[in-house]
Amino acid sequence: MELTVYGPLRAATGEKRVGVDADGDTVAAVVEAFVDAYPRAESHLVDEDGALRPSVRVTVGGERAALDDDCPPDAEVALFPAMRGGAS
Secondary structure, eight states, rough: EEEEEOTTTHHHHHSSEEEOOSSSSSSSHHHHHHHHHHHGHHHBBBTSSSOOTOEEEEEETEOOTTTBBBOOTTEEEEEEEEOOOOOO
């Protein structure tokens, strides 16, 4: 499955588009496969408890997707990492 990654995830992957082999047909399986393939990206996606950070966005076919949503092998998936920083 092909994913498009944004922000600091590109530093972890070295590419804008990457391929992963998911062991399931859900968004959660795709995210897990991505973290397994690119461990340097993990801190941008999950918190200390292993849960997906609230500001992480995953889209499937251009639509925002939840972790338990279906994700067919030919879907266009994009992964937006947690955003940090900013002045208050």
